[in-house]
Amino acid sequence: MLRLLWLFAVLDAVLLLDTGMLFPRESSSRELKELSGLWVFRADKSPNRNQGFERAWYKSRLGETGPVIDMPVPASYNDITQDSTLRDFIGWVWYEREVVVPARWITDEGTRVVLRVGSAHYYSVVWVNGEKVTEHAGGHLPFEAEIGSLIQKDRIHPCRITIAVNNTLTLETLPPGTIQHMNDPIKYPDGYFVQNTYFDFFNYAGIHRPVLLYTTPKVYVDDITVVTDFLDNTGFVRYQVSVKGAATATLKVTLMDKDGHCVASSNEASGVLKVVDVKLWWPYLMHENPGYLYSMEVHLMAADERSTYEDVYALPVGIRTVKVTNTQFLINNKPFYFHGVNKHEDSDIRGKGLDWPLIVKDFNLMKWLGANSFRTSHYPYAEEILQMCDRHGIVVIDECPGVGIKDIRSFGNASLAHHLDVMDELVRRDKNHPSVVMWSVANEPAAEMQPAALYFKTLITHTKALDPTRPVTFITDSNYARDKGWPPVKQIVPDKQCGSSSQIVQAPYVDVVCVNSYFSWYHDPGHLEVIPIQLNAQFENWYGKYQKPIIQSEYGADAVPGLHSDPPMMFTEEYQNAVLRSYHDIFDQKRKQYVIGELIWNFADFMTAQGITRVVGNKKGIFTRQRQPKAGAFILKERYWRLANETGKLPPWTKYPCSL
Numbered sequence: 001m002l003r004l005l006w007l008f009a010v011l012d013a014v015l016l017l018d019t020g021m022l023f024p025r026e027s028s029s030r031e032l033k034e035l036s037g038l039w040v041f042r043a044d045k046s047p048n049r050n051q052g053f054e055r056a057w058y059k060s061r062l063g064e065t066g067p068v069i070d071m072p073v074p075a076s077y078n079d080i081t082q083d084s085t086l087r088d089f090i091g092w093v094w095y096e097r098e099v100v101v102p103a104r105w106i107t108d109e110g111t112r113v114v115l116r117v118g119s120a121h122y123y124s125v126v127w128v129n130g131e132k133v134t135e136h137a138g139g140h141l142p143f144e145a146e147i148g149s150l151i152q153k154d155r156i157h158p159c160r161i162t163i164a165v166n167n168t169l170t171l172e173t174l175p176p177g178t179i180q181h182m183n184d185p186i187k188y189p190d191g192y193f194v195q196n197t198y199f200d201f202f203n204y205a206g207i208h209r210p211v212l213l214y215t216t217p218k219v220y221v222d223d224i225t226v227v228t229d230f231l232d233n234t235g236f237v238r239y240q241v242s243v244k245g246a247a248t249a250t251l252k253v254t255l256m257d258k259d260g261h262c263v264a265s266s267n268e269a270s271g272v273l274k275v276v277d278v279k280l281w282w283p284y285l286m287h288e289n290p291g292y293l294y295s296m297e298v299h300l301m302a303a304d305e306r307s308t309y310e311d312v313y314a315l316p317v318g319i320r321t322v323k324v325t326n327t328q329f330l331i332n333n334k335p336f337y338f339h340g341v342n343k344h345e346d347s348d349i350r351g352k353g354l355d356w357p358l359i360v361k362d363f364n365l366m367k368w369l370g371a372n373s374f375r376t377s378h379y380p381y382a383e384e385i386l387q388m389c390d391r392h393g394i395v396v397i398d399e400c401p402g403v404g405i406k407d408i409r410s411f412g413n414a415s416l417a418h419h420l421d422v423m424d425e426l427v428r429r430d431k432n433h434p435s436v437v438m439w440s441v442a443n444e445p446a447a448e449m450q451p452a453a454l455y456f457k458t459l460i461t462h463t464k465a466l467d468p469t470r471p472v473t474f475i476t477d478s479n480y481a482r483d484k485g486w487p488p489v490k491q492i493v494p495d496k497q498c499g500s501s502s503q504i505v506q507a508p509y510v511d512v513v514c515v516n517s518y519f520s521w522y523h524d525p526g527h528l529e530v531i532p533i534q535l536n537a538q539f540e541n542w543y544g545k546y547q548k549p550i551i552q553s554e555y556g557a558d559a560v561p562g563l564h565s566d567p568p569m570m571f572t573e574e575y576q577n578a579v580l581r582s583y584h585d586i587f588d589q590k591r592k593q594y595v596i597g598e599l600i601w602n603f604a605d606f607m608t609a610q611g612i613t614r615v616v617g618n619k620k621g622i623f624t625r626q627r628q629p630k631a632g633a634f635i636l637k638e639r640y641w642r643l644a645n646e647t648g649k650l651p652p653w654t655k656y657p658c659s660l
């Protein structure tokens with residue numbers, strides 16, 4: 001009974017956003033039209049970057065107001081041409097696409113037509129046939145607009161979609177940045193400015209995820225929330241369906257197993273479905289049948305004086321629980337050890353654009369490696385990736401784009417309000433993914449600054465209220481990381497603001513302590529011998545103070561593939577190997593106590609801004625950017641399979657991981 005009451009209480013956590021953001025799926029009542037492919041494109045290179053708005057480029061075809069080029073969607077625009085001014089462009093770019101909309105979508109008054117952008121970095125304004133339909137701040141989450149009435153106005157011409165996207169980062173964006181105008185005429189051309197950022201990845205921009213049109217009936221399933229639990233052999237799926245478009249509707253909710261058999265059903269908009277002989281959702285390598293998903297089919301029926309409406313939406317549901325103790329992370333009440341990776345959405349040519357071959361390759365590599373988890377460093381990844389995680393049992397720490405919050409002005413009210421909105425959007429989008437087991441609200445902010453304390457208290461409390469079922473963390477750098485000279489903290493932080501370590505702010509509120517450290521790299525470079533003592537001290541210090549389980553959320557070293565030296569020297573594959581081995585020795589001592597995970601930095605090499613510490617990007621990948629293994633990948637593979645053998649329950653086919 002207590003369990004059921006808890007499930008009810010949990011669903012009362014109300015998102016402040018007034019609409020849902022269900023992933024668009026086809027069903028007998030919903031159609032979908034993907035707009036991936038070639039769009040026309042122009043960067044607004046006018047001095048104030050504002051010509052597009054001044055001359056209303058959205059009013060007519062983009063090709064009529066100036067030159068245009070082909071631009072693939074989804075993709076970052078930066079690496080598509082040979083033009084360095086486009087690669088490094090700051091400001092508004094314009095995309096346009098004409099779409100022939102099925103006649104029925106226009107004539108059928110009972111149909112809603114929705115335009116959805118999976119993500120566009122950073123700020124977007126969208127017009128349909130010259131009329132503005134929406135705008136959105138934030139580069140990593142979806143947004144939508146209903147456009148039915150607009151396309152009905154002009155039934156003859158194809159529907160023209162114009163999207164202006166601006167990649168400028170300011171003190172109040174997430175991630176933050178600053179625009180610096182260089183006014184010295186002896187050093188810089190007239191009107192010269194640069195974008196400063198305080199994070200270590202290239203600020204790729206453009207329409208990064210699919211754009212599509214989809215339909216629903218006028219009365220439709222707007223959102224579904226599920227929270228799951230189990231007791232012995234019985235699973236519980238507490239659900240809530242929110243309906244839009246009518247005050248009343250009849251619902252039928254059916255939970256189907258993988259074979260299509262109904263295991264529970266209900267006619268209520270909210271309730272608890274009981275599943276006998278439940279098949280739990282388990283992580284990869286923890287169970288012989290990982291990633292088990294049920295399908296919750298919601299069937300809506302409604303009527304008004306003009307028509308009847310029927311809507312069908314099927315949501316994949318994994319039944320599992322997550323709990324944290326002083327020393328353990330429990331999935332389905334069993335200790336889970338994160339042996340995984342940090343990733344980036346990053347690859348040659350398409351930058352941060354969603355790319356299925358890359359996604360599938362990365363999952364194959366993670367499984368080859370024996371990785372059971374990853375963190376979405378440093379922003380929310382495409383929902384398509386989370387769906388893969390659900391199906392393959394890969395556990396996710398879901399991070400918001402709160403990276404590089406280093407300037408005291410980024411702790412103001414406007415920044416906080418935006419950060420809270422982003423958490424709302426993130427939880428709204430990802431709340432139903434069983435693979436998501438923890439929220440990360442930020443990476444290495446300058447948490448020692450005085451206003452950060454209240455900022456993070458509010459942020460973490462807010463996130464816990466949004467979703468009381470998942471632990472919350474924020475990623476901190478070890479005390480040493482501040483010395484690494486990057487990002488240029490000292491230039492942007494008035495000295496007086498620097499207090500002691502970021503421990504002050506983080507640990508009291510988070511459920512799990514996540515620490516990044518780069519011993520023998522940014523601190524004591526070249527001195528591998530310091531790793532054991534410093535890593536040991538790091539763990540003892542954090543655990544001693546807060547008695548919370550710890551994840552080593554980043555560690556690693558750059559290795560230029562093919563560069564060798566023995567004894568090891570920095571940037572060689574041997575040095576990367578040595579760093580890994582040294583860290584692993586300490587992990588092996590502490591994981592028996594309170595260390596609950598290790599995530600290598602990074603899965604693959606990735607592009608960064610140009611700078612004196614980066615040789616065409618960050619080379620801390622254990623795979624190259626083209627996904628070929630460096631020597632370190634084999635060390636990690638051996639270790640992860642050994643850990644899996646020790647801590648998990650391997651299916652027979654994984655006895656010979658080399659053949660995977």
Ligand code: GCB
Pocket residue numbers: 199200378443444477481516554601618620
């Ligand atoms: C970090 C950051 C990550 C960097 C990494 C590095 O602490 O979280 O974004 O890429 O260090 O390689 O410096």
